[in-house]
Each structure stands twice: as structure tokens, then as C-alpha cells.
Amino acid sequence: MRPQMRRQKAEGRRQKRFFLFLLSLSLHPLLFLLYPSLIFPLHPATAQTIQDRKVEADRLLQQGIQQIQTNQLPAAVQSLEQALTIYRQLQHRPGEGAALIGLGETNLRLGNVVKALELSQQALAIAKELNNPEMEKFARQVLQAAQIADNPQKREADRLLQQGTQQIQTNQLPAAVQSLEQALTLYRRLQHRAGEGAALIGLCETNLRLGNPAKALELSQQALAIAKELNSAEMEKLARQVLQAAQIATNPQKREADRLLQQGTQQIQTNQLQVAIQSLKQARTLYRQLKHRPGEGAALIGLGETNLRLGNIAKALELSQQAIAIAKELNNSEIEKLAQQVLDAAQQITNSNVPASFQKVEADRLLQQGIQQYQTSQFEAAFQSWQQALQIYRGIKARLGEGRVLSNLGLAYRAIGNYGKATEFHEQALAITREIKDRQGEGNALGNLGSAYFLLGNYSRATEFYEQHLTIAKQIKDRGGESNALDGLGLAYRALGNYGKAIEFHEQALAIAREIKDRQGEGNALGNLGLAYGALGNYGKAIEFHEQALAIAKQIKDRGGESSALDGLGLAYRDLGNYGKAIEFHEQALAITREIKNRQGEGNALGNLGSAYFLLGNYSRAIEFHEQALAITREIKNRQGEGSILGNLGVAYRTLGNYGKAIEFHEQALAIAREVKAREREGTNLGNLGLAYFSLGNYGKAIEFHEQALAVARQIKNQQGEGIALNNLGNALFKSGNLVVAIKTLMDGVATWELLRQTGAENDANKVSIFEQQTVTYRTLQKVLVAQNQPNAALEIAERGRARAFVELLAQRLSGQEATSLIPQAQQASMTLKGTKPPTLQEIQQIARAQNATLVQYSVIFDDFQIQGKEEARQSELYIWVIPPQDDITFRKVDLKPLWQQQNTNLAQLVVQSREGMGVRGRADVEVALSPEFLKRQQEKQTRNLKQLHQLLIAPIAPLLPQDPNQRVIFMPQGELFLVPFPALLDANGTALIEQHTILTAPSIQVLELTRQQRDRLTSRQSVAGKSLIVGNPTMPKVVTQLGDTPVQLSDLPGAKQEALAIAQLLNTQAITGQQATKTAIAQQMPNARLIHFATHGLLDDVKGLGVPGAIALAPAGNGQLNDGLLTAAEILEMKLNAELVVLSACDTGRGRITGDGVIGLSRSLITAGVPSIIVSLWKVPDDSTAFLMTEFYQNLQKTPDKAQALRQAMLTTKQKYPEPLNWAAFTLIGEAE
Structure with a gap:
């Protein structure tokens, strides 16, 4: 009710004064000032000039004192230093002492504690010399204050006081109590009474807000005693205010009257008018008994308002007039104003002529x-x-x-x-x-x-x-309404996981908004497009749209829209992993929401900051921001927002290992979701409760909650939620020992994910992004099948769970059914594409026979472990399947736990260490002279790492591999294993794997079958041999690899030019180098080439932010465009090539973004574009050895059509001349050998 609002405003003003007082204490630790009494009697001088100078010094001293009192501290220093100089020239010791005390005080306030100590010690010496007790007293006061200020305990006490003050302001009351109690302890230890008093007032205020009036009463009395002791009027005033508030609050009748008044107010707001009258009458009776006239007036106004709404006009007139009489008696203009409003409304209604x-x-x-x-x-x-x-x-x-x-x-x-x-x-x-x-x-x-x-x-x-x-x-x-409806449909389809459809609707909404010049609608549509592309993992596009939305918001001065766009940018950068940049944008959004007093937006920004800090691993900071957001959602009664923040707090506490606290928060969030009928949130919170109980080892309870989450997801047709619930339920069933039901549940989960990929994504990048979130289900299902002694079924799932987007894209290209905007999405989803169905066990064996090779499939398995009281997912086992061309499939598993339990490492780190041990560096790197001792240690480390990788990856299956070194072994790595230098792995005798086997790699078994079909297609098409395209050391472009960075000039590669010239001579063609090797020229020739060789820089970065990393550096055209000269993996993906072989002799071309769908990069794009065989580099290889190896390779290729054999022999020959693996082991053949 209005009187209640007035009282809250008054309370706010009192709190504001309180905060200012605490701030002034922390900024100015010295509470006394220099007064004119410090001007001591001066002895008369005989010479008139000396007297004049003495008068000037006294004037400067007095001026300095006044400047201290008015806080003009730099000016005070200047005045006092001039006075000090004159006093010293006159050898006037009393004046010198007074000036030194003033300078000590001023420096102390300015934070120059050391200087203040020095000056006060000098003043103290003069005081003792003059035997002047008053000067000595003031000098000691400054000295003691400086010594305290120099004390780290005092600084910490001030910091805690300041922190407690801020926590009160942001309603973090329990935290404020903790900070202020610590400050109080330190001030008491230091006997710093002013600080003690301030801390006591803060604690009193906090306890009063927390509903502990008795404690507040006790603390305010202590603060009042200190204020009187210090003769501090400001402290005494604040202490008395808090004391009075505590005394009133401790009166049970007053508390009950306030409660009834507040209850009546809420009942009016919710239109419960009859019960409101009852509450307000009881409040009025209690206020009258207490003779509390402001409360009585507030109750009368409330009763007048209620009767007015009920149509009791005469009663409303009577009550409002009584309230006006009380207001005049109290001289309270606010009560009078509110009562007059009720009276005016009643009088208007009584006028029948209205x-x-x-x-x-x-x-x-x-x-x-x-x-x-x-x-x-x-x-x-x-x-x-x-x-x-x-x-x-x-x-x-x-x-x-x-x-x-x-x-x-x-x-x-x-x-x-x-x-x-x-x-x-x-x-x-x-x-x-x-x-x-x-x-x-x-x-x-x-x-x-x-x-x-x-x-x-x-x-x-x-x-x-x-x-x-x-x-x-x-x-x-209604074009505006049409745009809004289309935007709504886009949001709904994005939530359903159908990102392609969502983008389509948002684009239509955007077109209409632009047509009708609805700038705000345009900004909304752009922001929604940013969110949709962000959900797909296309962060470059997401950022682009959010930036456009931000620009529009600024142009039309829509501060709310500006805040939303900044938050959108923060989310995109957060998902990109750039948490610092995300925090920067969320902080800007927060500042705007506070400026425009948008409390809901402020809560959203605080929540987003909490999420960013959570992902950064700073859980305490995350919890702090979420608690601030929670306070706002409760203040504005945003129940859905409150539930979301409670859920986030639950996740944070579960990550910290505090499962009890996590359950508490998730239960609160669940209750709110059910209250406001937010079914998706209900399902999410049920799932989070299941995860918390799972972490506690209570699998029965976990299963119960995951089953409820699954039921909710199915009821509201939330496929994403259904897939997550099935995954979590299957894992809990597995842990509980119910393997049969776990298998069925996880198979349902896999089916859900596969349906979602078909309906929710219409291009390759989208499918990769979706699949990235789903791989855990496939891995969990493999674990359960192996536990049930079904390793062959686990192999089918392992194959079914990798490179699916790649397989579908390849199959589309081969069948000519590539998705276009002209084909409706539903029709695309219903197409039965050749080769997209995951292979059965028999088909896998057929592929091995068709390849005439032994296939080796790896799968890295994770499990949940309790690490220092927290649940963490760690590598558990490595599954290996060996599929020979003729015999049965064999399964092996390797225990990976000792790596992190005993050696403080893991498989990924071991791969990195093996690369570092080989001294991997770039072509253009500067040679560094290394000592023989260092090289020896590096050699020993390299040998150890390569042997350990062999022990893990090869030794368990070594007897199953072919004994004939010319027979092919094709490795299907997973995750970090894509970066393993398989040819360089050493057995116990120090023999390299390349000496024992002919090695190839592939993203998956099914991709092998599709590259074989590509090869057959080329063989049938190309009756005439095409030309070779050899490119070396183009004029290097300037590149930007991260959005917003400054362009960097790539270095020249003279060795690459020599390599290209030598190979071109071998192949009887002309190498294209320097300025001739422009992107445009090379891209035009690529579709007609039978063999393509690139000797240039390769980049790993997603230079266009499209989710497809990798680029080949070619000569710029000089068109001024960003990254002019870069042929990106995304652009190659759109080409149709006819080359039988592409060799990427560029740096790191075999690497890329490792995803659940395999390595996304140059090799994947080239295979998709139609190339069946790719040779790539896993690291930057030195010029000389690269040129030698590539020359050997092409010479061998002229003798045999078997590319794998040609590469193996080239490696072995290079190894003899350049023994270090750095020089010969980087290259790998992906795809077809012939």
C-alpha cells in the first residue's frame, strides 16, 4: 500500500546515509582534524622582515588547516610545505612542528602512509625538544594513526568493512554478517574504536534486516557507547537511528501491526478485498493501542481504498478524512497526499453527474x-x-x-x-x-x-x-503482427531443436521488419538469428547478427535492446570459449540495465555473468553473481527467473561436490517450475536432481528422478530433453546393475538423437554441432554392452556413433541428393540416401575385405570418479577392435586409469608430450642452438613417450596385426588419437611401427566404403588423365584468425618453392608460385586437376567463424577483403573436385577441430569435395626433409599405384637420411590407398 511504500523510501534514505558513513570511514581512517589550537605562540623578532615572514608562515599554516578541513588535500600540502620552509628558515621550531603535524595528517589522508610516519616522527621529536605536551599529543595521534594505517591488519579490516557494506547494498546479508564480524574482530584487536563502531552499526543494520531485532538492539547500544566516547556526532546519529528501529521491531504488537498492514496491502493488490478489510482493521486497532499515528494513518488509507473498490463510497469518504486529519496532526505531507487521492476519487464517484x-x-x-x-x-x-x-x-x-x-x-x-x-x-x-x-x-x-x-x-x-x-x-x-508471429515460430522451432526451420522463420521476420521499416523489430529478429546460429555452434555468424542488432539499438537509442544485444554477444563469446570477452559484454549489459532501472534485465545479466564465471571455473564468483540475480528475481517476484537461478546455483554446488546443497537448490527450483507450470524447467530440474543423487551413489533415487524427467519431456514433445533424460537414465540403470534395461534405454536415446539430427539440422555444420552434444550416449552404451560381454554389438555402436554428419554429407554428394534450399526439409529428411545407414557387423567385415586391409577401431571410454570429494569424468578404458580382411573380429580393452592415478597425466597429454618430445616446430621458425645435454634428454623423453603410446595403442593388438609389412593397417582413431604419430610409435625393441606395417587412417569404417565409391566414380569418369596442379610458396597474405584481431603477415617459405619446383619437374608440369598462385587462379584449376599438391602455410583456425576450421594460404588478389588469399575448408567443402590425390605439404593440415564427428578441417572438406585420397601433415615439418620425402613419394608413385606403399617407402628412405621422427613421421594417408 502507499503508506508502506513511503516508509520503505524513508528506510532507503536511512540506509543510504549509513552506507555513505561506512564509505567515509574506509576512505578516511583518521577521524580527527587539525584545529587552530595547534597554532602555538611565536616569539617576536627584532627585524621587521623576519616578522613579515613569520606572519606569512602563520597565514599559510592557517590556510593549510582550513584546506584539510574542507578536504582540499593537494592544496593543503602546498600551503603547509611553504609554511614549513619559512619556519625552518626562521628556525621557528613550534611553527615547524605544527606544519609537520599538518603535513602528516594530509599525507595520511592521501594514502601516503610512509611519508605520514616520517613527518609525524619529526613533529614528535620537536614537541619533546620544546617540552610542549599539546604538540606531543597531536603528533602522537598522527603517528599512531599512520602506524595503524600501515598495519596490514588495519587495511584488511577496512577492506572487510567495505565488502560488508557492498554486500548489504546487494542484499547478501549472511555474507555481510561474516565480513563485518571479521572486520569487528580486527578493529578490536587494533583498538581502533572508530572502525569498531562502524562495524557494529553495519552488523546492527544487517541483523535488523535478517529479522534478529534483539541482536540488533544489543549491537546498536554498543555502537552508541563508542560514538559518545569518540564524540562523533555522525556515528551517534546513525547508531540512534538503528537503535530506535530495533526497539520498535522488538515490540511484538508493532511487528504484528506491520505484518497485518503488509498483508492487507497484498490482499488489495490481488483483489481479495473482503479479507483485506479484516487485515487492515486489525492493524488499525493495534496501531491505536500503541498510539502509533503514522501506522494508523496508513491503515485508514488502505481501508478507504478497499471500501472505494467495493463501492462503499460513504465509508471511503469517512476513512480518508480521518487519515487526512492524522496527516495534518503529524505534518506528514506524504500521508496527506495519499489520503487526499482516495478522498478525491470517492467524491468524484458520489457526483452522479460524472x-x-x-x-x-x-x-x-x-x-x-x-x-x-x-x-x-x-x-x-x-x-x-x-x-x-x-x-x-x-x-x-x-x-x-x-x-x-x-x-x-x-x-x-x-x-x-x-x-x-x-x-x-x-x-x-x-x-x-x-x-x-x-x-x-x-x-x-x-x-x-x-x-x-x-x-x-x-x-x-x-x-x-x-x-x-x-x-x-x-x-x-498486419505486416508487423506477421513479423512478430514469424519470430515467435522461430523461437519455438529453435527450442524444439529444429535450427534450420528456426533460422528460416527469423529471416522472414527480418525481411518484413525491414520492409515496414520497423527498426526495433529488425533488431529483435537479428538478435534471434544470432541465438539460433549460436545454438548451431556457428559463432561467427551469431556474433555478426548480434553486432547488427547492437548497432540498430544504438541508432534508435533503444537502451533495452542494446543491453539484450550485448548479452547475446556475451553468450556467443561464452560458447566460443572466450570467457573474458563474454564477461566484458555481460558487464556492459549489466551497466545499461542498472542505468535504465530494468531490474529484470539486471537479473538476467547477473545470471549470465554467473554462468560465464562458472564455465571459467571460478565457482565462488559464479555463486556470488547468481545470488545477486536471485535477490533481484525475488524482489520483482519473477518466479521463473528465480527458479532458473536456483537451478544454476544447484549445478554450481554439485560441481563443487556439495551435493546436499545442490539438491536443496534443485528442489526449490522444481517447486517453482511446477508452481508456474513451466514444464521444460520442471524436466530440467528433475534431471538435475537425478544427477545430484547419482553423484551421491543413490542410483535408485537417481533413476526415479530421471524417469520423471523423461515423462515430462515426452509429454511436451521435447526431443532434446528426451534424449538427455534417456542418456542419464541409462547411465543410472547401468550403475545400479540393471544392464538389460540400461541397454534398451540407451538404444532409445540413440534413436532419439538420430531423429533429432534428421529433423533439427539441414546442413553439415548444424549436424556436427548437434552430434557433438550427443556422443556421450554412444560411449555409455558401448560400456554397457561390453559389461554384458557383447563387444561386437559395442563395435556397431562405436561405428554408429562417429562421423555421422560426415557420412551423410558424403552419401548425399555421391547420390546427387545434396540438400538445397529448393528441396523442402521434410522431403530431405525422408530421403533414403545410399550408404547413410550405419553398417552391421557383417557389413563392417565386408568393408575390411573390400579394402584388403586390417581395420583397427579405437574408442576412448570415460567414467565418473570421486576426486577430492567432487565427481569428475575421467578416462577409464580404451576399447580396441581389430577387423582383419578374413578372420573374426577381436576385441581388446586397455586400462587408462593408471595414467591419471599414478602418472598425473592422461591420453591427450601423452599425445601432446609425444609431439613436443619430437621438437615439433614450424617451417619458418628460427633455429636455436641447443646443448648436447638438452638434446640427449629430449631424445630420451621422445623415446619414452613413443614407447608408452605403443604400449597402450599397439601392444595389446600387435599379435593380431599382419606380419607382412606390405599389408595395410587402417586406423580409425577417436578424439585426441587423431593426432597420434602412428608411424613413429616404438615397440619395446625400439622399432618404429612404419617399419612393420603400411599405415593409413580414416575417420570411420563407413567413410572408407564411401571413399572407395568416390575412387570408383573417378575411375569410371576419367578416361583421359588430368593434369597435375603444383602450388608452392605463394606470395603470402595477411590473416586474421580470431574475430577482432589485427591482421598478421604470414612468413615467406623459400623451401616450399624449391619443393614445388622439384615435384613439378618430376611430374612434367609447371609449378605455380609467388604472385601467380592467387586464390582465384588456383580455385579455378582445382576441379580439372587429377593430382593437387600444396606446399604453403596451412591454418588450423576457423577464420570465418563458420564451424569449419582450416585454410590454405594462397596469394592475395588485392581486393581489400578480410583474409584475402585464404582458401578455407568451408569453401573447399562447396567444391566438386575430380582429383585422385591431394597432398597438403602445408603445416598442420591434418589437424583441425576435434569433435564427436571426427576432425573437422581441410582433409574432411577435400574428401567431401570428391577426393578419395588425401596426404596431410600432423605438424610443421622442416623444409629439407619435407622436400626430400615428397620427391621420394612422387618417384615411388610413378612406379606403383599404391599410394600407401609409396608413402611408406618414402618415409623409410627419409628416416635413413633424417632419423628424427620430426622429419619423416608427420605425414599420413587418409582414405584410399589405390
């Missing part, structure tokens, strides 16, 4: 007032305004106005997270618009219902309402 049109004007005013309150997050005030408007509209039967108010009430309830209540109001509004045939209003109501159901997590229902809105908008040619 026409309905006048009442409508008042209702319209209240409607507009509510809108303004809503826009500034004053939701309670908006509710009150709209409820009053609703009563008037209904009284005069203004159905249009009634519908608009109901619609706004729905929006307000949506804003505070009460989506169930929001749908009720929007449904009432919809009924009225249909009754009065307001088609535009009907469309808006349908759109609002769509948004409410979207926020409830019922996306299919939301889609229905958005589609109805879209239909009406098209019928009445």
Missing part, C-alpha cells in the same frame, strides 16, 4: 500509467494501476479497454515468471477480442498465448498459437 466518458478517461490514464510502470519493472505498481482500470472498464462495459488491460496483465505475469497466470489473462483477452470481432487484438492475444506456452516449455502448443496469429496477420495485412 459521465461514463470521464470514467473512461481515468481508466485510460490508469492503463497508460501501468504501462509506464511495467516498462520500468515496477510490476506491483503496474498490477495496481491495471486492476483499477479493469474495474472502471468493466463498470462502464468498455470491452475493448477491458481486453487490453487483461492482455497487459498477462504480459506482466509473464514478466515475473508466472506463466500459468499469464495464460489465464491472455485467454480472457482472446475471448473478448473474438466477441467484439477485434481481429488485430485477436491476433495479438494468440501471439501472447504462444509466448506464454513457449515459456512454459510447451513448444508444440506455442507453435499452434503462433501459426494462428500468423494466419490472422496475413488475412488483415
Whole structure:
């Protein structure tokens, strides 16, 4: 109620003064000032000039003292130093001492503690010399204050006081108590009474807010005693204020009266008018007994308002007049103003001549007032305004106005997270618009219902309402409404995981917004496109759209839109892994929300900051931001936001290993989700509770919650949620020992993920992004099958769970059914593409026979372990399957736990160490002279690492590999194993693997079959041999590898030019080098080449932010475009090539972004473009050995069509001349040998 609001404002002013006092204490630790009494009597001088100088010194001293008192500290230093100089020239010791004390005080305030110590010691010496007790007293005071300020304990006490003050301001009350109690302890230890008093006032304030009035009373009395002792008027004033508040709060009758007044206020706001009268009458009776006139006046105003709403006009007149009398008695203008408003309204209604049109004007005013309150997050005030408007509209039967108010009430309830209540109001509004045939209003109501159901997590229902809105908008040619409906559909489809469809709708919304010049709508559509591309993992595109949205918001001065765009940028950079940049954007968004007083936006920004710090691993900071966000959501009664933040806190505490706390938060979040009927959130919180109980080892409870989460996901048709629930449920069943049901559950999970990939993504990058999130289900299913002694079935799942997006893309290219914008997505999803079905065990064996090679498939398996009281996923085992061309499949597993349990490493680190041990460096790196001792140690480390990798990866299957070194072994690595230098692995005798076997690699077994089909396609097409395309050391471009970075000039590679010339001579063609090797020229020739060789720089980065990393450096065209001259993996992906072999003699061309779908990079793009055989480098290889190896390779290739044999022999020959693995082991053949 209004009187309550007035009291809250007064309380806010008192708190503000309190905070300022604490701040002043922390900034100015010295509480006394120099007064004129420090000017000591001076002896008269005989010479007039000396007397004049003495007068000038006294004036400067007095001026310096006044400047200290008015806080003009730099000016005070100047005045006092001039005075000190004159006093010293006159050898006037009393004046010198006074000036030194003043300078000590000033330096202390300026933070120059050491200088203050020095000056006060000098002053003390003079005081003792003059036997001047008053000077000695002041000098000692400054000295002691400086000594305290120089004390690290004092600095820590000040810091804790400042921290406690800020925590009170942000309502982190338990944390504030902790900070202030620590400060109090330190101040008492230091006997710093001023600090002690400030800390006591802070603790009193905090305890008062926490509902501990008895404690507050005790503390305020202690603070008051200190204030009197120090004769500090400001401290005494604050202590008395808090003491009085505590005394009132400890009176049980006063507390009950306040509670009843607050209850009555809330009952009015929720239209419970009869019970409001009862509450307010009881409050009035208690206030009268206490003779608390302000409370009585507030209760009378509330009773007047309630009677007015109930139509008891005469009673309202009487009560408001009584309230006015009390206000005048108290000389309280605020109570008088509020009472007069009730009186005026009652008098207007009693006037029977007031026409309905006048009442409508008042209702319209209240409607507009509510809108303004809503826009500034004053939701309670908006509710009150709209409820009053609703009563008037209904009284005069203004159905249009009634519908608009109901619609706004729905929006307000949506804003505070009460989506169930929001749908009720929007449904009432919809009924009225249909009754009065307001088609535009009907469309808006349908759109609002769509948004409410979207926020409830019922996306299919939301889609229905958005589609109805879209239909009406098209019928009445409401282009703005059409754009809004399309944007809503985009949001719903994104939530359903159908990102392609989402982008399509947002693009349509964007086009309409631009057509009708709706700049705000344009910004919204751009922001939504950014979110959709971010969900796909296409962060470059996401950032681009958010930046456009930000630019529009700035142009139209839409500070709210600006904040949203900054938050969107923060989310994109967060998902990109650039948490520092994310925090920077979220902080900017936070600043704007605070500037425009958008409390909901402020809570969102704080929550996003919490999430960024969580991903950064700074869990305490994450919890701090989430707690601030939680306080805001509770303040504005945003129940959905509150639930989300509680869920985030639960996740943070579970990560910290505090599972009890995590369960507590998730249970609170679940209760809120059910209260506001947010079904998706309900499912998420059920799943999080399942995970927390899983971490505790309570698998029965975990299964119970995951089953509930699964039921919710299926009810609301949330495929993503269903897949997650099935994965978690399957894992819990596995841990509980129920393997049969676990297998069925995880198989259902795999089926769910595969359906989602078909319907939710229409291009390769999208499918890769989606699959990246789903690989854990395939790995868990492998574990369960192996535990049930079904290793061959586990192999089928291992193959089914890798390179699926790659397989589908290759199959599309081969079948000519590549997805285009001309083919409807539903039709694309229904196509049965050749080769996309995962191979069965028999088909896997057939592929081994067709390749005439032994296939080796690896799978790295993780498990959950308790590490220092926290659950962590660590590498557990390595599964290896050997598929020979003729015999049965054999399964082996290797225990990886000793790596991290005993050696403090893991498989990924071991791979990195093996590369570092070989001294991997770039072509253009500077040679460094290394000592023989260092080289020896490096050699020993290299040998150890390569032997250990052999022991893990090869030794368990060595007897199963072919004995004939000319027979092929094709490795299908996983994850970090893609970077293993297989040819260089050493057995116990020091023999390299390349000496024993002919080695190839492939992303998966099924990809091998598809590259074989590519080879057959080329063989049938190419009756005439194509030319060779040899490129070496182009004129190097300038490149930007990270968004926003400065372009860097790539270095020249003269060795690469010599390599290209030598190979071109061998192949009887001309090498293209220097300025001739432009991207345009090379790209034009690539489709017609039979063999392509690149000797240039290779980049690992996703230079366009499209999710497809990797690029080949070619000569720039000089067009001024960013990264002019880079032929990117994404561009190669769109080509149609006819080469039988591409050799990437560039640096690191075999590397890329390792995903659940394999390595995304240059080799993958080239195979997709039609090339069946690729030779790539796993690291940067020295010039001489590269040129030698490549020359040997092409010479061998002229003798034999077997590329794998040609490469093996070239490696062995190079190894003889350049024995270090760095020089010969980097290259690997991917795909077909012949």
C-alpha cells in the first residue's frame, strides 16, 4: 500500500546515509582534524622582515588547516610545505612542528602512509625538544594513526568493512554478517574504536534486516557507547537511528501491526478485498493501542481504498478524512497526499453527474500509467494501476479497454515468471477480442498465448498459437503482427531443436521488419538469428547478427535492446570459449540495465555473468553473481527467473561436490517450475536432481528422478530433453546393475538423437554441432554392452556413433541428393540416401575385405570418479577392435586409469608430450642452438613417450596385426588419437611401427566404403588423365584468425618453392608460385586437376567463424577483403573436385577441430569435395626433409599405384637420411590407398 511504500523510501534514505558513513570511514581512517589550537605562540623578532615572514608562515599554516578541513588535500600540502620552509628558515621550531603535524595528517589522508610516519616522527621529536605536551599529543595521534594505517591488519579490516557494506547494498546479508564480524574482530584487536563502531552499526543494520531485532538492539547500544566516547556526532546519529528501529521491531504488537498492514496491502493488490478489510482493521486497532499515528494513518488509507473498490463510497469518504486529519496532526505531507487521492476519487464517484466518458478517461490514464510502470519493472505498481482500470472498464462495459488491460496483465505475469497466470489473462483477452470481432487484438492475444506456452516449455502448443496469429496477420495485412508471429515460430522451432526451420522463420521476420521499416523489430529478429546460429555452434555468424542488432539499438537509442544485444554477444563469446570477452559484454549489459532501472534485465545479466564465471571455473564468483540475480528475481517476484537461478546455483554446488546443497537448490527450483507450470524447467530440474543423487551413489533415487524427467519431456514433445533424460537414465540403470534395461534405454536415446539430427539440422555444420552434444550416449552404451560381454554389438555402436554428419554429407554428394534450399526439409529428411545407414557387423567385415586391409577401431571410454570429494569424468578404458580382411573380429580393452592415478597425466597429454618430445616446430621458425645435454634428454623423453603410446595403442593388438609389412593397417582413431604419430610409435625393441606395417587412417569404417565409391566414380569418369596442379610458396597474405584481431603477415617459405619446383619437374608440369598462385587462379584449376599438391602455410583456425576450421594460404588478389588469399575448408567443402590425390605439404593440415564427428578441417572438406585420397601433415615439418620425402613419394608413385606403399617407402628412405621422427613421421594417408 502507499503508506508502506513511503516508509520503505524513508528506510532507503536511512540506509543510504549509513552506507555513505561506512564509505567515509574506509576512505578516511583518521577521524580527527587539525584545529587552530595547534597554532602555538611565536616569539617576536627584532627585524621587521623576519616578522613579515613569520606572519606569512602563520597565514599559510592557517590556510593549510582550513584546506584539510574542507578536504582540499593537494592544496593543503602546498600551503603547509611553504609554511614549513619559512619556519625552518626562521628556525621557528613550534611553527615547524605544527606544519609537520599538518603535513602528516594530509599525507595520511592521501594514502601516503610512509611519508605520514616520517613527518609525524619529526613533529614528535620537536614537541619533546620544546617540552610542549599539546604538540606531543597531536603528533602522537598522527603517528599512531599512520602506524595503524600501515598495519596490514588495519587495511584488511577496512577492506572487510567495505565488502560488508557492498554486500548489504546487494542484499547478501549472511555474507555481510561474516565480513563485518571479521572486520569487528580486527578493529578490536587494533583498538581502533572508530572502525569498531562502524562495524557494529553495519552488523546492527544487517541483523535488523535478517529479522534478529534483539541482536540488533544489543549491537546498536554498543555502537552508541563508542560514538559518545569518540564524540562523533555522525556515528551517534546513525547508531540512534538503528537503535530506535530495533526497539520498535522488538515490540511484538508493532511487528504484528506491520505484518497485518503488509498483508492487507497484498490482499488489495490481488483483489481479495473482503479479507483485506479484516487485515487492515486489525492493524488499525493495534496501531491505536500503541498510539502509533503514522501506522494508523496508513491503515485508514488502505481501508478507504478497499471500501472505494467495493463501492462503499460513504465509508471511503469517512476513512480518508480521518487519515487526512492524522496527516495534518503529524505534518506528514506524504500521508496527506495519499489520503487526499482516495478522498478525491470517492467524491468524484458520489457526483452522479460524472459521465461514463470521464470514467473512461481515468481508466485510460490508469492503463497508460501501468504501462509506464511495467516498462520500468515496477510490476506491483503496474498490477495496481491495471486492476483499477479493469474495474472502471468493466463498470462502464468498455470491452475493448477491458481486453487490453487483461492482455497487459498477462504480459506482466509473464514478466515475473508466472506463466500459468499469464495464460489465464491472455485467454480472457482472446475471448473478448473474438466477441467484439477485434481481429488485430485477436491476433495479438494468440501471439501472447504462444509466448506464454513457449515459456512454459510447451513448444508444440506455442507453435499452434503462433501459426494462428500468423494466419490472422496475413488475412488483415498486419505486416508487423506477421513479423512478430514469424519470430515467435522461430523461437519455438529453435527450442524444439529444429535450427534450420528456426533460422528460416527469423529471416522472414527480418525481411518484413525491414520492409515496414520497423527498426526495433529488425533488431529483435537479428538478435534471434544470432541465438539460433549460436545454438548451431556457428559463432561467427551469431556474433555478426548480434553486432547488427547492437548497432540498430544504438541508432534508435533503444537502451533495452542494446543491453539484450550485448548479452547475446556475451553468450556467443561464452560458447566460443572466450570467457573474458563474454564477461566484458555481460558487464556492459549489466551497466545499461542498472542505468535504465530494468531490474529484470539486471537479473538476467547477473545470471549470465554467473554462468560465464562458472564455465571459467571460478565457482565462488559464479555463486556470488547468481545470488545477486536471485535477490533481484525475488524482489520483482519473477518466479521463473528465480527458479532458473536456483537451478544454476544447484549445478554450481554439485560441481563443487556439495551435493546436499545442490539438491536443496534443485528442489526449490522444481517447486517453482511446477508452481508456474513451466514444464521444460520442471524436466530440467528433475534431471538435475537425478544427477545430484547419482553423484551421491543413490542410483535408485537417481533413476526415479530421471524417469520423471523423461515423462515430462515426452509429454511436451521435447526431443532434446528426451534424449538427455534417456542418456542419464541409462547411465543410472547401468550403475545400479540393471544392464538389460540400461541397454534398451540407451538404444532409445540413440534413436532419439538420430531423429533429432534428421529433423533439427539441414546442413553439415548444424549436424556436427548437434552430434557433438550427443556422443556421450554412444560411449555409455558401448560400456554397457561390453559389461554384458557383447563387444561386437559395442563395435556397431562405436561405428554408429562417429562421423555421422560426415557420412551423410558424403552419401548425399555421391547420390546427387545434396540438400538445397529448393528441396523442402521434410522431403530431405525422408530421403533414403545410399550408404547413410550405419553398417552391421557383417557389413563392417565386408568393408575390411573390400579394402584388403586390417581395420583397427579405437574408442576412448570415460567414467565418473570421486576426486577430492567432487565427481569428475575421467578416462577409464580404451576399447580396441581389430577387423582383419578374413578372420573374426577381436576385441581388446586397455586400462587408462593408471595414467591419471599414478602418472598425473592422461591420453591427450601423452599425445601432446609425444609431439613436443619430437621438437615439433614450424617451417619458418628460427633455429636455436641447443646443448648436447638438452638434446640427449629430449631424445630420451621422445623415446619414452613413443614407447608408452605403443604400449597402450599397439601392444595389446600387435599379435593380431599382419606380419607382412606390405599389408595395410587402417586406423580409425577417436578424439585426441587423431593426432597420434602412428608411424613413429616404438615397440619395446625400439622399432618404429612404419617399419612393420603400411599405415593409413580414416575417420570411420563407413567413410572408407564411401571413399572407395568416390575412387570408383573417378575411375569410371576419367578416361583421359588430368593434369597435375603444383602450388608452392605463394606470395603470402595477411590473416586474421580470431574475430577482432589485427591482421598478421604470414612468413615467406623459400623451401616450399624449391619443393614445388622439384615435384613439378618430376611430374612434367609447371609449378605455380609467388604472385601467380592467387586464390582465384588456383580455385579455378582445382576441379580439372587429377593430382593437387600444396606446399604453403596451412591454418588450423576457423577464420570465418563458420564451424569449419582450416585454410590454405594462397596469394592475395588485392581486393581489400578480410583474409584475402585464404582458401578455407568451408569453401573447399562447396567444391566438386575430380582429383585422385591431394597432398597438403602445408603445416598442420591434418589437424583441425576435434569433435564427436571426427576432425573437422581441410582433409574432411577435400574428401567431401570428391577426393578419395588425401596426404596431410600432423605438424610443421622442416623444409629439407619435407622436400626430400615428397620427391621420394612422387618417384615411388610413378612406379606403383599404391599410394600407401609409396608413402611408406618414402618415409623409410627419409628416416635413413633424417632419423628424427620430426622429419619423416608427420605425414599420413587418409582414405584410399589405390
